[in-house]
Amino acid sequence: MLEREVVxxxxxxxxxxxxxxxxxxxxxxxxxxxxxxxxxxxxxxxVMDYAPRKIFSLIRAGFRDEVLESNTxxxxxxxxxxxxxxxxxxxxxxxxxxxxxxxIKEGKxxxxxxxxxxxxxxxxxxxxxxxxxxxxxxxxxxxxxxxFSAFNFMxxxxxxxxxxxxxxxxxxxxxxxxxxxxLKKVEELGEI
Amino acid sequence: MKYTYYPGCSVKATANLYQESxxxxxxxxxxxxxxxxxxxxxxxxxxxSVKELMSFxxxxxxxxxxxxxxxxxxxxxxxxxxxLNKTNHYFNDYPDMRKKLGIALEAGGLSYSGNIRVRHxxxxxxxxVGFEKISEAATSKLEGLNIAPYYGCQIVRPFYxxxxxxxxxxxxxxxxxxxxxxxxxxxxxxATSVKYSMKTxxxxxxxxxxxxxxALKLCRGLLADAENNGAHCIVTxxxxxxMNLDIYQPKVNSxxxxxxxxxxxxxxxxxxxxxxxxxxxxxxxxxxxxxTEPMKQILQGA
Numbered sequence: 001m002l003e004r005e006v007v008x009x010x011x012x013x014x015x016x017x018x019x020x021x022x023x024x025x026x027x028x029x030x031x032x033x034x035x036x037x038x039x040x041x042x043x044x045x046x047v048m049d050y051a052p053r054k055i056f057s058l059i060r061a062g063f064r065d066e067v068l069e070s071n072t073x074x075x076x077x078x079x080x081x082x083x084x085x086x087x088x089x090x091x092x093x094x095x096x097x098x099x100x101x102x103x104i105k106e107g108k109x110x111x112x113x114x115x116x117x118x119x120x121x122x123x124x125x126x127x128x129x130x131x132x133x134x135x136x137x138x139x140x141x142x143x144x145x146x147x148f149s150a151f152n153f154m155x156x157x158x159x160x161x162x163x164x165x166x167x168x169x170x171x172x173x174x175x176x177x178x179x180x181x182x183l184k185k186v187e188e189l190g191e192i
Numbered sequence: 193m194k195y196t197y198y199p200g201c202s203v204k205a206t207a208n209l210y211q212e213s214x215x216x217x218x219x220x221x222x223x224x225x226x227x228x229x230x231x232x233x234x235x236x237x238x239x240x241s242v243k244e245l246m247s248f249x250x251x252x253x254x255x256x257x258x259x260x261x262x263x264x265x266x267x268x269x270x271x272x273x274x275x276l277n278k279t280n281h282y283f284n285d286y287p288d289m290r291k292k293l294g295i296a297l298e299a300g301g302l303s304y305s306g307n308i309r310v311r312h313x314x315x316x317x318x319x320x321v322g323f324e325k326i327s328e329a330a331t332s333k334l335e336g337l338n339i340a341p342y343y344g345c346q347i348v349r350p351f352y353x354x355x356x357x358x359x360x361x362x363x364x365x366x367x368x369x370x371x372x373x374x375x376x377x378x379x380x381x382x383a384t385s386v387k388y389s390m391k392t393x394x395x396x397x398x399x400x401x402x403x404x405x406x407a408l409k410l411c412r413g414l415l416a417d418a419e420n421n422g423a424h425c426i427v428t429x430x431x432x433x434x435m436n437l438d439i440y441q442p443k444v445n446s447x448x449x450x451x452x453x454x455x456x457x458x459x460x461x462x463x464x465x466x467x468x469x470x471x472x473x474x475x476x477x478x479x480x481x482x483x484t485e486p487m488k489q490i491l492q493g494a
Contacts, residue, residue: 024289044406163479185298
């Protein structure tokens with residue numbers, strides 16, 4: 001039996017749409033014609049709570065929490081297939097990135113807890129060395145996100161190591177101070 | 193032909209076999225790759241998921257440093273290629289972002305005009321070097337070797353240099369849904385490029401670390417399509433695609449009960465093989481799924 005919960009207009013967040021509009025390229029979601037090309041093209045569509053077409057519909061209707069707490073945004077692997085196929089040229093992948101950032105900022109990334117940890121660990125790694133050190137990234141990520149899964153990663157780690165593809169030492173760029181000055185300035189200016 | 197080379201973090205680590213083949217092969221074609229000094233990570237997909245302007249700023253530092261050489265920037269990594277190009281596009285498309293990025297770069301004593309062209313190494317090989325030269329260099333014709341050309345996603349996505357989302361632009365180096373330049377490159381080496389309808393389907397990229405089952409499912413599809421079309425191996429151009437399909441292939445087999453044994457090699461390794469170079473010289477000894485007997489026999493006969 002199909003069960004439906006009635007959602008009242010008053011509980012919806014009508015500012016959500018403005019929030020998305022204010023992002024670079026965000027106003028483009030106005031143009032969405034709900035054709036579903038994005039959902040049909042998405043390699044992850046089948047496992048998402050709501051495939052991209054529904055996400056756009058939910059954003060426009062003001063279902064803020066449903067969108068931010070959905071697993072959809074974390075299943076987006078940035079393959080940009082939807083973005084190149086969208087007949088209205090909406091930058092769908094960028095909208096997904098924006099939703100990831102809002103969800104992380106507001107602590108709503110429950111469905112994507114692991115992906116959020118991976119992204120933050122990656123960012124810290126780059127801020128520290130100027131480059132990504134894959135070995136340390138994965139070690140830190142596993143220990144933070146799910147220490148018990150370490151066992152699961154071992155065969156792959158071994159395959160990399162035994163074939164000489166897993167460097168132990170990180171490479172730090174020489175002018176890391178310059179990079180930090182740039183980042184500090186961005187922080188002062190405020191994110192977009 | 194001299195270029196500013198941006199290797200990217202993976203090529204210096206888990207994809208070091210890619211770099212070995214690039215070092216071995218490129219000089220023969222007169223392609224000189226001068227590494228950008230003190231380059232930093234492009235930010236990939238992860239940085240952008242947490243901080244947007246910061247990710248563009250670190251990416252722009254590389255472009256700003258590259259500008260004084262007045263040469264095209266070339267990268268062998270699809271993610272670096274996409275991110276650096278995206279930075280370029282947005283720098284030019286959004287005045288507010290351009291202004292902020294300019295101020296941030298200035299804090300580091302840098303400036304950027306937005307005029308550097310970022311290209312993928314595959315683009316350089318097919319368009320600057322050309323199929324004819326590749327064919328001439330391919331002294332060991334790889335006849336009988338069936339190859340699935342796997343482009344992966346990001347190399348043919350919306351941030352090609354100068355083309356935006358339009359695949360029919362003259363500037364675009366290939367089509368986002370059905371690219372053919374690597375198919376032609378494979379044919380130029382004397383090998384056969386098999387039909388591969390999954391050629392631009394996603395490998396799962398970093399989902400392999402977070403949603404492993406889903407990423408393995410995508411890899412199964414890619415491997416199955418190659419096998420069904422009679423490919424001896426898959427040729428790719430992206431470090432993450434190679435890692436997922438190669439390092440995780442045994443895991444795909446154990447999860448789905450399949451028996452895939454398909455080596456996944458870089459396009460530069462293929463070119464090296466066609467030139468008669470030894471597999472070790474090209475980093476092929478570092479594959480997790482080693483070259484199979486039928487493949488070795490074809491190479492010996494070549």
